[in-house]
Amino acid sequence: xxxxxxxxxxxxxxxxxxxxxxxxxxxxxxxxxxxxxxxxxxxxxxxxxxxxxxxxxxxxxxxxxxxxxxxxxxxxxxxxxxxxxxxxxxxxxxxxxxxxxxxxxxxxxxxxxxxxxxxxxxxxxxxxxxxxxxxxxxxxxxxxxxxxxxxxxxxxxxxxxxxxxxxxxxxxxxxxxxxxxxxxxxxxxxxxxxxxxxxxxxxxxxxxxxxxxxxxxxxxxxxxxxxxxxxxxxxxxxxxxxxxxxxxxxxxxxxxxxxxxxxxxxxxxxxxxxxxxxxxxxxxxxxxxxxxxxx
Amino acid sequence: xxxxxxxxxxxxxxxxxxxxxxxxxxxxxxxxxxxxxxxxxxxxxxxxxxxxxxxxxxxxxxxxxxxxxxxxxxxxxxxxxxxxxxxxxxxxxxxxxxxxxxxxxxxxxxxxxxxxxxxxxxxxxxxxxxxxxxxxxxxxxxxxxxxxxxxxxxxxxxxxxxxxxxxxxxxxxxxxxxxxxxxxxxxxxxxxxxxxxxxxxxxxxxxxxxxx
Numbered sequence: 001x002x003x004x005x006x007x008x009x010x011x012x013x014x015x016x017x018x019x020x021x022x023x024x025x026x027x028x029x030x031x032x033x034x035x036x037x038x039x040x041x042x043x044x045x046x047x048x049x050x051x052x053x054x055x056x057x058x059x060x061x062x063x064x065x066x067x068x069x070x071x072x073x074x075x076x077x078x079x080x081x082x083x084x085x086x087x088x089x090x091x092x093x094x095x096x097x098x099x100x101x102x103x104x105x106x107x108x109x110x111x112x113x114x115x116x117x118x119x120x121x122x123x124x125x126x127x128x129x130x131x132x133x134x135x136x137x138x139x140x141x142x143x144x145x146x147x148x149x150x151x152x153x154x155x156x157x158x159x160x161x162x163x164x165x166x167x168x169x170x171x172x173x174x175x176x177x178x179x180x181x182x183x184x185x186x187x188x189x190x191x192x193x194x195x196x197x198x199x200x201x202x203x204x205x206x207x208x209x210x211x212x213x214x215x216x217x218x219x220x221x222x223x224x225x226x227x228x229x230x231x232x233x234x235x236x237x238x239x240x241x242x243x244x245x246x247x248x249x250x251x252x253x254x255x256x257x258x259x260x261x262x263x264x265x266x267x268x269x270x271x272x273x274x275x276x277x278x279x280x281x282x283x284x285x286x287x288x289x290x291x292x293x294x295x
Numbered sequence: 296x297x298x299x300x301x302x303x304x305x306x307x308x309x310x311x312x313x314x315x316x317x318x319x320x321x322x323x324x325x326x327x328x329x330x331x332x333x334x335x336x337x338x339x340x341x342x343x344x345x346x347x348x349x350x351x352x353x354x355x356x357x358x359x360x361x362x363x364x365x366x367x368x369x370x371x372x373x374x375x376x377x378x379x380x381x382x383x384x385x386x387x388x389x390x391x392x393x394x395x396x397x398x399x400x401x402x403x404x405x406x407x408x409x410x411x412x413x414x415x416x417x418x419x420x421x422x423x424x425x426x427x428x429x430x431x432x433x434x435x436x437x438x439x440x441x442x443x444x445x446x447x448x449x450x451x452x453x454x455x456x457x458x459x460x461x462x463x464x465x466x467x468x469x470x471x472x473x474x475x476x477x478x479x480x481x482x483x484x485x486x487x488x489x490x491x492x493x494x495x496x497x498x499x500x501x502x503x504x505x506x507x
Contacts, residue, residue, distance in 0.1 A: 065475055072477030149460060151476035177460035179472040180453065188457045191365050191375050211366065 030060045030244050033073040034083040035153055036181045037199040038227060039064035041273050043264055044083065050260070051251050058244065066152035066181070074098050074230070077237045081245035085199070085227045086153035087293035088160070098237060099230040104285045105252050106227045106261050106274040110157055111203060112217035113186070113210075114195040119143045122195075127220040131165040134195050138174035144194035145169065148185050149177030153225075158197045160292065161222060186210055199225050201273040204265070224288050227274070229253075253279070304488060307446050307465040310378050314385035315442035318393050322441075323427070323434055326397035330405055331423055341398065347391035352450030355388045360454050376457040381465065384451035389441035396437035404430050432503050439500035443493045466492075 034044055039062055048060040063073065067086035073079045075098045082099070084090055093099050112130050114122065120137035122130035137143040147169075148155035162169060169175040176194065178185045182202040189196035190210045203215065217223070229249050234242035251257060258276035265273035280286055329337060361367050363375040374380045408429045412422035427434070449467040456463030458472055466489045473482035 068477040069475045072479065150472055151478075176462075179458035179460060179464060179468065181475075184453075184457060188376055188459070 028058045028241070028244060030058060030081070030241060030248055031063070031079040032060060032081050032083065032245075032248075033063045033065055033070035033079040035067045035070060035085055035227075036064045036183075037085065037154065037202045038083050040183060041201045041205055041265065043201075043261065043274065046260075046264070047252060047257060050257065051248055054251075055247075060248070066148075066150050067156070068151035071098070074232045075237065077232075077239055080232055080241045081249060082230050082232070083227065084153060084230070085225055086156045087226065087228075087289045088156055089151075089153075090228060090230070091293040093230075097233055097235075100233045101231045101246065101249060102228055103230075103249060103253055104226050104277045104280055104289060105229050105258070106276055107285060108200050108225050108227075108274050109218060110154065110197055110223040110225050111200050111215040112195065112197050112223075113189065113203065113213045114143075114216045115193040115212055116214050118216060120195065123216045124219075125217055127161055127217055127222045128165050130217045131161050131167065135162075135165070135167050135169060138169065138172060141174070144174045144176055144192055146176045146178050146185055146189040146192065146194045146196040148182065149179045150181075152182075154182060154197060154199060157223075157225070157292075161197070164222065186213065189213060201265075204269045204271075204273060221288065224285075226285055226289050226292070228289070253277075300485065300488065302461075303464055303466055303469050303485075304492065306378065307467075307489075308492065310382050310452075310465060311385055311442055311445035313379075313382040314389060314445045315393075315438050317382065317386035318390045318441055318445075319434075319438045322390050322393040322437075323397055326394050326401055327423055327427065329394075329398055330401040331409065331419070331426075344391040344394045344398075348395055350388065350391070352388055352448045353454060354450075355384055356451040356454030359384045359387065359451075363455065375455065376459060376463060378456065378463055380455040381452050381463060384455045385445040385448065388448060388451055389444050392444055393437050393441040396440060397434055400430050400433035400437060401426060404433075435503050436500045439496050439503075443496050446496075447489065447493060 032044070038044055044062055048062070051060065052058060063079065065073070067084040067089055070082050070084050071089055071093045074082050075093065075096070090099070090102065094102060112122065112127065114120065119142045120133045122133045125133060134143065134145055138145055147158055176188070176192070178188050180188070182198055183206055185196060186198055186203065186206055187209070190213050193212055200218070203210070229252055231242055231245040231249055232240045234240050258278050261274050261276045262272055265271070277285055329341060359380070360375065362369050363372070363380055364370055365375070374383070404426060409422045409426045412425050413419070417425070447467065449471060452465050452468050453471065456465065456468060458464050458468035466485060470482045470485045470489070473485065
């Protein structure tokens with residue numbers, strides 16, 4: 001009996017010690033869900049580090065997931081802010097009142113990648129015709145296409161492009177739904193010698209491994225990739241730290257950080273991975289966002 | 296929808312079933328060797344296997360990924376992102392678990408069966424086959440437990456299979472995908488279904504394994 005009591009005391013002691021450690025570890029914690037494509041480049045960790053230099057008591061926790069899950073986490077009250085790139089999904093959550101203070105903070109492009117010998121012949125085509133050419137080559141049995149298939153920002157963009165091309169590839173043998181993150185989808189395309197769509201950042205980061213893939217279509221307004229940052233609305237979602245989230249958002253939008261984003265990756269990749277929005281002076285990014293959100 | 300879920304469940308059972316068969320095919324002879332032979336380093340090997348029971352699934356996935364990748368030594372076989380790659384990876388993953396259980400079962404019976412047979416003048420091979428025959432329910436039990444570990448793991452299936460719809464998508468990768476889509480409800484029902492499968496396997500293993 002005494003032995004049991006001792007064990008029980010030990011277990012309870014361990015649980016409370018762990019709990020106390022958890023809650024006292026960080027005086028203030030900011031929970032952020034982010035699209036994997038943004039997180040994989042380490043940009044957000046850099047931004048968090050810079051923020052912590054000014055606010056040493058704050059701990060920022062990132063959960064890198066697809067944009068779909070990132071937004072769902074916001075709705076469930078598991079995060080205080082989100083970094084995403086899926087305007088059509090963002091719009092839904094804005095309408096639900098889950099998000100507020102939406103700001104575009106950076107952009108880059110999506111690229112259509114394929115095997116070096118380019119069996120569909122899409123090199124330097126415009127994006128819509130490239131999708132049509134891939135579809136035709138797929139139907140002819142000369143190529144494959146790897147889709148994320150995971151409701152992520154990139155997946156939503158891909159579906160939007162098919163839609164603009166007036167095609168529906170789903171269910172075809174040559175249309176492979178990988179259901180994985182960007183990095184692994186690129187590797188699957190590399191392995192199969194197939195076409196795929198990626199944000200430029202993740203591709204550049206991985207390009208040394210992707211020896212069989214090359215970017216074939218990189219130009220076209222349809223490929224603009226807009227990254228937004230949102231604060232979770234504490235009026236609708238209880239228990240989120242709206243004030244701190246807002247502070248971090250404003251920090252990301254500050255001149256200093258926008259400048260930093262514009263130079264991020266230049267040393268390592270020869271070109272920057274992202275372009276800063278710089279407050280979107282001519283409104284063109286917001287216009288593109290509206291178009292993507294409505295389409 | 297239901298059709299797809301059943302298809303995924305069936306694929307999971309086939310892939311992990313193949314993994315369990317493979318692991319059994321080399322795990323049982325290995326266990327037998329460990330039980331019946333005395334050689335230097337035997338304890339060490341056993342300890343290594345026991346330690347590897349807890350090997351992270353992604354580590355197994357990662358190692359095999361390098362081997363199977365197009366630029367890896369077995370790249371020419373084009374195994375990566377196929378169901379067979381998952382089965383091979385899971386077989387490697389569950390081998391330590393299977394060997395640990397099988398060794399224990401065989402060791403326990405050895406005193407009665409094997410040594411008795413040997414003392415009655417049986418050849419070593421004959422004694423070993425008697426030992427195996429006597430232990431079959433427990434060995435089967437070990438295989439079923441290993442199967443449960445295989446069907447419930449995510450790391451290998453994701454890294455070597457790639458979660459390709461209609462080809463390498465299994466229960467666990469499908470659950471991970473639904474979560475990443477924000478479809479928590481569907482993920483939960485898939486999870487419940489997976490539990491049902493593993494529970495049924497456990498119940499079967501209880502029946503064939505007797506009291507154990």
